[in-house]
Amino acid sequence: MLREQQVIIVGAGIAGASTPWQLARRGVTALTVLEQEDAADRHSSGRNAAILRTAMEDPVLHLLARESLEFFRRPPAGFADHPLFEPCGLYLAAPAAQAGALRAWALDPECAVGAFEVPPAELYAKVPELSPGVEALISIPEEGVFDLSAIHQGFLRGAKAAGAELRYRTAARELLVEDGRVKGVRTDAGDLRAGTVVLAQGGWGARLAAAAGLDLPLVPYRRHLLVTEPLAGVSGWPVVWLSGTEFYFRPESGGLMMSPCDQAVVDPDHGEEVDEEQLGVVAEKAAHWLPLRADAGAAFFWSGMRTFAPDHRFVIGPDPRCPGLHWVAGLGGHGITCGPAVGRLAADWILGPAPRDEAAAALAPGRLLSRPTLS
Ligand SMILES: Cc1cc2nc3c(=O)[nH]c(=O)nc-3n(C[C@H](O)[C@H](O)[C@H](O)COP(=O)(O)OP(=O)(O)OC[C@H]3O[C@@H](n4cnc5c(N)ncnc54)[C@H](O)[C@@H]3O)c2cc1C
Secondary structure (H helix, E strand, O other): OHHHOOEEEEOOOOHHHHHHHHHHHOOOOOEEEEOOOOOOOOOHHHOOOOEEOOOOOOHHHHHHHHHHHHHHHOOOOOOOOOOOEEOOOEEEEEOHHHHHHHHHHHOOOOOOOOOEEOOOHHHHHHOOOOOOOOOEEEEEOOOEEEOHHHHHHHHHHHHHHOOOEEEOOOOOOEEEEEOOEEEEEEEOOEEEEOOEEEEOOHHHOOHHHHHOOOOOOOEEEEEEEEEEOOOOOOOOOOEEEEOOOOEEEEEEOOEEEEEOOOOEEOOHHHOOOOOOHHHHHHHHHHHHHOHHHOOOOEEEEEEEEEEEOOOOOOEEEEOOOOOOEEEEEOOOOOOOOOHHHHHHHHHHHHHOOOOOOHHHHHHOHHHHOOOOOOO
């Protein structure tokens, strides 16, 4: 009976927070979450842009985003004592060369909800200093900026209140596999036995399993974010995402958060180092779109990892090679936006019976395993 069996979750980012929360609510209380750091937000889940944007080019991921949006709008009683996001409005904008491509997916009801095309003048009225050149403009007025800590801590607090144990400064060093089944993990403090082990390791996604001969092609990519020093006149701006040059900005801490939208493959142990060259790239993009702000000083500049499977779809579900082993990984650039549904789907797989919906099949780890060919 799974509800009485120990479940170990490796990693306490958003994946390793929403999964135990969902399991605990559904009666699994023998849960241990292992986090190698001294806090849950040291890596991607605490280093991201905190943008709620459910419009996604991939309809499967959009399904998870839609489900999650309902959660963010109406979280269960006691989850948080204030709203989980601020609906400051979000615009997807494109110059002429990318206008058709943007319209093609952002106005497709399978990829976006609550999104509609508006004249570019609407954005120029809100951000008068934006350079000319926006040809297509999609407005999603009810989306905006997350309260990351309220969401992440809400999941962890809820899981703990339902009986889950959260151990910080405890790295899983090795997967214990016996007779082809997962049996637990090895830590510096000894072995922990469990019938189910869930890998929710973010940028380190593939490492533990690879050492046990169970590799999956998960690749971390580094992306930088910059927050300027406080600037006059930007606090009421919406979130603006520009296709083509790939650049986004939004108000943050009295200034502007901007991203150069870089993506370099990294070794996760060095994945959050800062590449000073990216300061130049973000300055160039700001000079193009927001020339009046291009010289603003940086108050904060950092990077984080977005980890992808080759098809850029999440990896959620059981590993067919090793009974008891589950993955909640490869959340790429949408892990917070889809966090509640990610945990729900992971819990569905762990508790069984196997979910039969479109998203479950499309995100299952088995799709990434090469199949033997008949010769
Ligand atoms: C610059 C940037 C901007 C982004 N912007 C957005 C955005 O606006 N909206 C959005 O929805 N998403 C955004 N994302 C994506 C989002 O941050 C990620 O998809 C999400 O945080 C991934 O969560 P995770 O739990 O998989 O990984 P993480 O948050 O990295 O958590 C994994 C945890 O596992 C731990 N761990 C790893 N190995 C072990 C081990 N062996 N033992 C114990 N613990 C271990 C790590 O210490 C870490 O805490 C952005 C990402 C970046 C980098």
